[in-house]
Structures are given as C-alpha cells and as structure tokens.
Amino acid sequence: MKLVRLIANLGYGNRKEVTRLFREGRVTDPAGEVLYADDRAVHAEIRIDGEPLDPPTGLVLLMHKPTGYTCSRKDAGRLVYDLLPPRWRRRDPALSTVGRLDRDTSGLLLLTDDGALLHRIISPRANVAKVYEATLARDLHGGEGELFESGTLMLESETTPLAPAHLQVLEPRRARLTVTEGRYHQVRRMFAAAGNHVETLERVAIGRLTLDGLASGAWRALAAEEVARVFEPPPLP
Structure with missing residues (x-):
C-alpha cells in the first residue's frame, strides 16, 4: 500500500x-x-x-471505561471514542467497541478495527466469559447463586432462559458474577429478578484478560498474546 x-x-x-x-x-x-x-x-x-505512526489495522485496544460514557458514535453526551486521539475516529476501517457497557457501568472495554475478531468474541457460540463486580442495594439472601447457576432463570419479556452463570459473594452487598452471554442489561436484570437492585457495576475481566491496574479513562493497545487471554476461561474460586 x-x-x-x-x-x-x-x-x-x-x-x-x-x-x-x-x-x-x-x-x-x-x-x-x-x-x-x-x-x-x-x-x-x-x-x-x-x-x-499510529498502530496499523488489526488494532485491539483495552480501555478502562469510566461511568458517564456511552459505547456509541451518535448519542448525545460523552462517548468512549472521546477518550481516544481525535484522528482515531477517522480511521478506516473504523474502531468499534466489542459489545457494549451501558452509561452507568464502568470497567474493561475492548475496541478493535478487526471485524472478524469482534464477531468471534461476541458470538454466542464462543461462550466468552465476562466477569462483573456489583454493589447491591440490599444484602444477598443466599439463594442467588443457585438461581443463577440453574440455567432456568428467565428474564422479563424474554422467551429463552439464561445460560448458567457463576456467583461469588464478596460481601453481604457485593458480588462477582461471571456470565457467558451478552443480553441487554443482563447483570442488572439478573439481580432484579432475584429481588435486588444494582447500585454500581464494573466489568473486571473478559476471559483471563483484566484491567491490570489501568487507570479509569486510560487505554492501551494489546499484543496478540493478550488478546488470546479473552478466550481462556477465568479462574473460579
């Protein structure tokens, strides 16, 4: 070229x-x-x-998304793309988020211009694990883990039950949840189905890839061996 x-x-x-x-x-x-x-x-x-020169195509970025930013190119307000150098919004092929975190969720977000990799990660067949830490409005009652693991939990207005998810209780009102799907507001809706409300939510890992101390709002390019960690199952306690 x-x-x-x-x-x-x-x-x-x-x-x-x-x-x-x-x-x-x-x-x-x-x-x-x-x-x-x-x-x-x-x-x-x-x-x-x-x-x-800026990194070539095939770029994969790890970003620590702050709350208050949306994973969109068109929404009003602050966008995750605003955290990148302005010219990166003009790259061709364009950078896109790998899945989304809602405005009020912080944590690990991937961006890439590799369409094949993006679809490989978000494909339901890949069963890529996403790990979230949630702070809750009320104490956990003790039955959430069994409910989430059952593979029978049905979210409101849906017709297919959720795949089994793993819950680790950290404190009476803090929990770590590992899911392999990416349904709309899934983690928040799961806790709502269990009679609770998520006050803060952070994604701390995708597969074995973690933020590893990356500051909020910061980002860095990933090496190929780091990208491979996305497809490895995270360690469970």
Whole structure:
C-alpha cells in the first residue's frame, strides 16, 4: 500500500491533506530522511513530525471505561471514542467497541478495527466469559447463586432462559458474577429478578484478560498474546 493511502486510512487526514504532509517534508524515516507519497516503507519505520505512526489495522485496544460514557458514535453526551486521539475516529476501517457497557457501568472495554475478531468474541457460540463486580442495594439472601447457576432463570419479556452463570459473594452487598452471554442489561436484570437492585457495576475481566491496574479513562493497545487471554476461561474460586 502506498504511504499516502496508508496514512490517510489511519486518520491523519484525507488524501489532499496527507499529500500536503509529504510536500512539507513532515513524513520521514527514523533517521529524518524525507519519504514520498508513492514510497513503500515498513510501518514501524515511518515518522510524522518525528513521531511514530499510529498502530496499523488489526488494532485491539483495552480501555478502562469510566461511568458517564456511552459505547456509541451518535448519542448525545460523552462517548468512549472521546477518550481516544481525535484522528482515531477517522480511521478506516473504523474502531468499534466489542459489545457494549451501558452509561452507568464502568470497567474493561475492548475496541478493535478487526471485524472478524469482534464477531468471534461476541458470538454466542464462543461462550466468552465476562466477569462483573456489583454493589447491591440490599444484602444477598443466599439463594442467588443457585438461581443463577440453574440455567432456568428467565428474564422479563424474554422467551429463552439464561445460560448458567457463576456467583461469588464478596460481601453481604457485593458480588462477582461471571456470565457467558451478552443480553441487554443482563447483570442488572439478573439481580432484579432475584429481588435486588444494582447500585454500581464494573466489568473486571473478559476471559483471563483484566484491567491490570489501568487507570479509569486510560487505554492501551494489546499484543496478540493478550488478546488470546479473552478466550481462556477465568479462574473460579
């Protein structure tokens, strides 16, 4: 792929704007030698204004989503995409969230421009485990674990029971829940079906991938071996 197209696809501007970067000598190799629009070069060896080029396509990001942000491109208010460099919203192919966390849920969120990987993760056949920690309005009564594990729990207005889910009680009003589905507001609705209300909710893991100390609002690119952890079952107590 010619450099002008590569750089435009990464969101640095349209073809005309990127061509101007070349004309101004702002695209170079690590030694500072000017590169030209029709050159071909290794991605890691390209600099713009002396800075390394943004990651190539096939990108997978781990983000610590704060509350108050939505996983959308069109909603009013704060969007998770606002936490990324502005030009990343112009990448082609575009970055998309892998599933969604609602506005009031925080925690581990993946974004990628790899459509095949995205669908592999969210496919019901994959049974990828998602682990949430919930703070509840009332003490757990003790029967929730059996109910969630039963595979018979039916959420309101649905016709198919939930797959078995694992509950770990952390405190009288705190619990960790591992699910393998991604139904609408599933965790909140599960606790509602058990007679409780979720006050705060955080996703702490997908498979064996965790936030590992990543600060709220921060993000980083994942290596291939980290992405593979998504498909590994999390350890259960």
